[in-house]
Amino acid sequence: MSDTTQKNKSLPNEIKLNKTGDTPVIQVGHSPHLSDASFTTRRMMIDVLIALLPVIGMSVYMFQMYAVRQMLICLAACLLAEATFIKMRGRSFTLPDCSAAVTGIILGLSLPATAPWYVGVIASVVAIGIGKVIFGGLGMNLFNPAMVGRAFVMIAFAGVMAASGYESIHTGIDALTQATPLNAFKQMGISTPLKDLFFGFTNGSPGEISALACLTGGIYLCIRRTASWEIPAGIIAVVMVMAGLTNVLGDAPDWTILHHLFSGALLFGAFFIATDPVTSPLTAKGKFIFGAGIGFFIMVLRLFSGYPEGVMFAVLLMNALTPLINRWSIPKAMGE
Amino acid sequence: MKLENYEGNNTFPKGVHPPERKHFSANAPIEVIPTPKEVIIPLQQHIGAPCKPLVKPKQEVSYGDLIGDNEAFISAKLHSPVFGVIQKMAVTTLPNGRHGPAIRIKANDKQFTDEEIYRELMGGRWTRDVAEYDPNEVTRAINNAGIVGLGGAAFPTHVKIAPGKKPVDTLLVNGCECEPYLTADDRLMRDIPDTIISGALLSRLAVGIKNIVIGIEENKPKAIESIRKAATGTDIKIAVLKTKYPQGSEKHLIKAILNRVVPMGGLPADVGVAVSNVTTMTAVARAVIRKMPLTHRVVCVTGGGIVQPKNLLVPFGITYRALIDFCGGLTKDAARILSGGPMMGFSFSDLDMPLTKGTGGVTVLTHDDIKKEQETACVRCGRCVDVCPMNLVPARLAAASQHRDLAMAEKYKIRGCIECGCCAYVCPAGIPLVQRIRVGKALIMANKSKK
Numbered sequence: 001m002s003d004t005t006q007k008n009k010s011l012p013n014e015i016k017l018n019k020t021g022d023t024p025v026i027q028v029g030h031s032p033h034l035s036d037a038s039f040t041t042r043r044m045m046i047d048v049l050i051a052l053l054p055v056i057g058m059s060v061y062m063f064q065m066y067a068v069r070q071m072l073i074c075l076a077a078c079l080l081a082e083a084t085f086i087k088m089r090g091r092s093f094t095l096p097d098c099s100a101a102v103t104g105i106i107l108g109l110s111l112p113a114t115a116p117w118y119v120g121v122i123a124s125v126v127a128i129g130i131g132k133v134i135f136g137g138l139g140m141n142l143f144n145p146a147m148v149g150r151a152f153v154m155i156a157f158a159g160v161m162a163a164s165g166y167e168s169i170h171t172g173i174d175a176l177t178q179a180t181p182l183n184a185f186k187q188m189g190i191s192t193p194l195k196d197l198f199f200g201f202t203n204g205s206p207g208e209i210s211a212l213a214c215l216t217g218g219i220y221l222c223i224r225r226t227a228s229w230e231i232p233a234g235i236i237a238v239v240m241v242m243a244g245l246t247n248v249l250g251d252a253p254d255w256t257i258l259h260h261l262f263s264g265a266l267l268f269g270a271f272f273i274a275t276d277p278v279t280s281p282l283t284a285k286g287k288f289i290f291g292a293g294i295g296f297f298i299m300v301l302r303l304f305s306g307y308p309e310g311v312m313f314a315v316l317l318m319n320a321l322t323p324l325i326n327r328w329s330i331p332k333a334m335g336e
Numbered sequence: 337m338k339l340e341n342y343e344g345n346n347t348f349p350k351g352v353h354p355p356e357r358k359h360f361s362a363n364a365p366i367e368v369i370p371t372p373k374e375v376i377i378p379l380q381q382h383i384g385a386p387c388k389p390l391v392k393p394k395q396e397v398s399y400g401d402l403i404g405d406n407e408a409f410i411s412a413k414l415h416s417p418v419f420g421v422i423q424k425m426a427v428t429t430l431p432n433g434r435h436g437p438a439i440r441i442k443a444n445d446k447q448f449t450d451e452e453i454y455r456e457l458m459g460g461r462w463t464r465d466v467a468e469y470d471p472n473e474v475t476r477a478i479n480n481a482g483i484v485g486l487g488g489a490a491f492p493t494h495v496k497i498a499p500g501k502k503p504v505d506t507l508l509v510n511g512c513e514c515e516p517y518l519t520a521d522d523r524l525m526r527d528i529p530d531t532i533i534s535g536a537l538l539s540r541l542a543v544g545i546k547n548i549v550i551g552i553e554e555n556k557p558k559a560i561e562s563i564r565k566a567a568t569g570t571d572i573k574i575a576v577l578k579t580k581y582p583q584g585s586e587k588h589l590i591k592a593i594l595n596r597v598v599p600m601g602g603l604p605a606d607v608g609v610a611v612s613n614v615t616t617m618t619a620v621a622r623a624v625i626r627k628m629p630l631t632h633r634v635v636c637v638t639g640g641g642i643v644q645p646k647n648l649l650v651p652f653g654i655t656y657r658a659l660i661d662f663c664g665g666l667t668k669d670a671a672r673i674l675s676g677g678p679m680m681g682f683s684f685s686d687l688d689m690p691l692t693k694g695t696g697g698v699t700v701l702t703h704d705d706i707k708k709e710q711e712t713a714c715v716r717c718g719r720c721v722d723v724c725p726m727n728l729v730p731a732r733l734a735a736a737s738q739h740r741d742l743a744m745a746e747k748y749k750i751r752g753c754i755e756c757g758c759c760a761y762v763c764p765a766g767i768p769l770v771q772r773i774r775v776g777k778a779l780i781m782a783n784k785s786k787k
Contacts, residue, residue, distance in 0.1 A: 033705070138712075
């Protein structure tokens, strides 16, 4: 043994040693020398894709080819945009981390299924390029990339993206002929049955329609600790309180707390968009504050703005506050 | 099982569960390694002032002769572990990077036999009737034997038990051994529990306090049973702690058993506690009852990279090479040799380094063990925050250290970090968090000493 280790030290490189086969190759490194291989960034992204399966299933069931088409357009455009922009920056290839795929699918699920192809493509390019790579790529972006892309097309293609843009009579799909539940309520005071909201037999962005699908995937993410439960908990808690007050004090007794929770993008946003680790705070306390802030802005926008829904702007607003929240929520160290 | 009259709930918040892998060496009883031909005794093996050599080249020494000392209070004496002749002074580097002079001793042909060593250091009867001993005499014996904390920190024990300004009420004996792989403490508790009990009773006498609690993680049922049996008839309590890393950290041991929190930058004495490792207790018993200096210790040589993992009673100053050779050498896929365990141990490449007082294990990991994903960007998932046993924000500390933003590092309380490595263990992006934090701490220390 003593001979062989002596040899190791004098040999110039490891490759040579590996070829000999029976000589141990000794390396040095810093502690800890073990690492938990079961949980990697890539695995987190794959977790999100797995959790999205029920949501994707429900959207395909309701909108059929329209949903499939929109998701494929956004997925392809996001992957292509990521590869192109990363290459332009001279960084190493990042597609295997699956983060661009997650952005693509979430974007595809949050645009109207009937939106023209170029809307999806432009949203994807903006999401990846301006939303992410410009800041330095995965981990460095301030704002949720998918929401940056969606906000851009929402303003650029106001007609297509407005609440009325979701309605389309020539598709042969029933859901698409109805107004979205939130718009029907905002414009005409019509309250959609809770059962339809819960299972997802309504019009809307493909990802948001089914509360059940969002809850199923979301709970999986929280159990895996890929998403932090504190964020959806904060959102849901504040929305429940504010919706309860509105329900009691306001003039719409038909639109209950559960209508607020199950309609629009609330649960989809709470579990899949707000929980993006990069753009949310680091500590448990910070995450809850972040969630509560989103819940607050969602309710303010729903109740007082011209838009029927406010998840996207609420998330972007709180993304901007994340560095501040991090500063406020430094945990107390043990013994401090 | 909660201890009566104790506030702790036998665990602490956060932490991680690395694979335990104690099976490599847990069933190997302690063996004596043959006395080596030469030992190398570094003058500084402890925290505090380095020793000055008391011997000259060519001088003959016997086993147990004092060969190094320093009159400073915080220091620990050195003794010869063999019969032999002093050689020219050497300079050695230890696995932890400490570099300094060392005394080399060439061993004579005539040494204690392995049986004699085992009998003297481990065997025979160990009294539990300690009333006949004078507390001052105990302290003096500990000082004269050169005993340091054998759990790893190597802080001189006579300093720890010296009566301070703060009243101490409880002695916690640390038998957690929360590092994966290592089994030296486990084996001591199973093979010579009486020595540990004896040492604990003597230490209590020296500190002049009432309570003794021995904390053992629940993954060592045989050690728990053995210690419990040995402790019957005494008022020593045994706390069975949840298996979680880093339960063996003294701050977390105090939290788990007594629910007291050591203030940041403070010592266990600040909350009325003295903490000592089980191996240290055996050294105390030996020093007081048999007047034996600290010359040997039990070391666990283990891991998938060792042909035949063992628990060995070895003299200080023996080379790592001798230990590994005695255990059948390295396997083909051995990849990393550590002084200590895989979570906090130091990796090194020079097998001719000597073993010192603070080292209780040699772990050899395989290529599969150390396989690691390439480092990617931090996605701020907060896993490191979820596991940090000191409740810090490792991602922030590492980023601040990397960018030399020392003000930010201080704001996030970098000095609270105990460098346990939980953060780097869990990081999904494979970021060497604790490594960066260590650099940050070193920079802050360097800055302070400049001022």
